[in-house]
Amino acid sequence: MAPTAANATQILAVRVWPAEDYTRVTLENDSELKTSHFVLKDPYRLFVDIEGLELNTKLKELVAKIKSNDPYIKQVRVGQNKPNVVRLVFDLKEEVSPQVFSLPPVGTYKHRLVFDLYPAHPVDPIAAMMEKGEWNKDGVSLQPLPEVPPAAIANKLETKSEEKLAARPDVPAIAEKTPEKLAEKPTDKSTDKPVQLTRMITIAIDPGHGGEDPGAIGRGGSREKDVVLAIAKRLKAKIEQHPNMRVMLTRDSDYFVPLNVRVQKARSVQADLFMSVHADAFVNSSARGSSVFVLSEKGASSTAARWLADKENAADLIGGVNIKTHDRQLASVLLDLSTTAQINDSLKLGKVVLSEISGINKLHKGSVEQAGFAVLKAPDIPSILIETAFISNPEEEAKLTDNVYQDQLADAVMKGIKKYFAKNPPLAKNRMT
Numbered sequence: 001m002a003p004t005a006a007n008a009t010q011i012l013a014v015r016v017w018p019a020e021d022y023t024r025v026t027l028e029n030d031s032e033l034k035t036s037h038f039v040l041k042d043p044y045r046l047f048v049d050i051e052g053l054e055l056n057t058k059l060k061e062l063v064a065k066i067k068s069n070d071p072y073i074k075q076v077r078v079g080q081n082k083p084n085v086v087r088l089v090f091d092l093k094e095e096v097s098p099q100v101f102s103l104p105p106v107g108t109y110k111h112r113l114v115f116d117l118y119p120a121h122p123v124d125p126i127a128a129m130m131e132k133g134e135w136n137k138d139g140v141s142l143q144p145l146p147e148v149p150p151a152a153i154a155n156k157l158e159t160k161s162e163e164k165l166a167a168r169p170d171v172p173a174i175a176e177k178t179p180e181k182l183a184e185k186p187t188d189k190s191t192d193k194p195v196q197l198t199r200m201i202t203i204a205i206d207p208g209h210g211g212e213d214p215g216a217i218g219r220g221g222s223r224e225k226d227v228v229l230a231i232a233k234r235l236k237a238k239i240e241q242h243p244n245m246r247v248m249l250t251r252d253s254d255y256f257v258p259l260n261v262r263v264q265k266a267r268s269v270q271a272d273l274f275m276s277v278h279a280d281a282f283v284n285s286s287a288r289g290s291s292v293f294v295l296s297e298k299g300a301s302s303t304a305a306r307w308l309a310d311k312e313n314a315a316d317l318i319g320g321v322n323i324k325t326h327d328r329q330l331a332s333v334l335l336d337l338s339t340t341a342q343i344n345d346s347l348k349l350g351k352v353v354l355s356e357i358s359g360i361n362k363l364h365k366g367s368v369e370q371a372g373f374a375v376l377k378a379p380d381i382p383s384i385l386i387e388t389a390f391i392s393n394p395e396e397e398a399k400l401t402d403n404v405y406q407d408q409l410a411d412a413v414m415k416g417i418k419k420y421f422a423k424n425p426p427l428a429k430n431r432m433t
């Protein structure tokens, strides 16, 4: 029997997360909803029929929540299609591949019905960054080439850098084009910088959480997803001051990125380093200090590290992933590749970064810890996860939202990156993703 108006599902909240990757619309409800959907073109529209629902004011709020600058949704119309059936019509700005799915209650969320609107023709991420002037930082002029896979573009950039170097009289070894020799030229007389990189270095910065997943929340109300994005943006700006470094942010605004997609994004730009930025939390508000984690091959280095990895890995549950498409993606990323070399490099990176952070904040533990963080599983990219401070500690929460501390932290990580490359010069790349 269809539910009547009296026992119809109540919409508790409506949220919209517009982003270039995709726009998400979430309806939070007190029970699971049955839906059907279809897309029509000329113009593109997504129709969603939701059963067992009466039109209420919460649902009508959705109309006003679609902003004119939403990348994919022009507007939404909401109406009672039949008794007990509400129809949503999304008028679209371009063709989308919609994913409609529901999520069971988790954390503080009740049932969620999610519409993820992905572009049917996604742009190449490097081409998009180049178009925004955020990628090509070495003065080499390149045309955006959307048809060329990211790996090929990266190789092209590299070749240009080498050509430039070859013209310099102080780098004679370039003629042999031996990758190792290229990398073994750490000095540059024109600058006192400790390391002179011989090719563009790409650093993936991963601000944790986002969108439906706020991460940890401080007593003062600060949200992990906001402070880590602010810190990540500061770090990005500092890294980009270095002429041979460029940055890819796995997210640059407030929306959710599944953990495996963060890894995929880093691999698609052939990142040299991956740094996931987080803020710690614990039930006891006196817990404090910064820490750095890397992947473990077997078992966590402590119970606390395992507990933390479990908590961070739960981001996908809170943030909300479509299980149907997720399993397929996971299978393609998490090939059983050896991670020993990755972990060794990650430990080296983690140690220098932790040591630099010790200059600006207390450390939660004096050594780099290891556990099975899903986001650190790029088999070929040294990856660390930085817990910048405890957002659950009121004193550290204040620090995390403070411009000065955010800046100091970004400086410390930057110093760590430079030291890492001074000791571990990047080799010329020839791997393909």
Ligand SMILES: [Zn+2]
Residues within 6 Å of the ligand: 208, 209, 215, 216, 224, 278, 279, 312
């Ligand atoms: Zn986190």
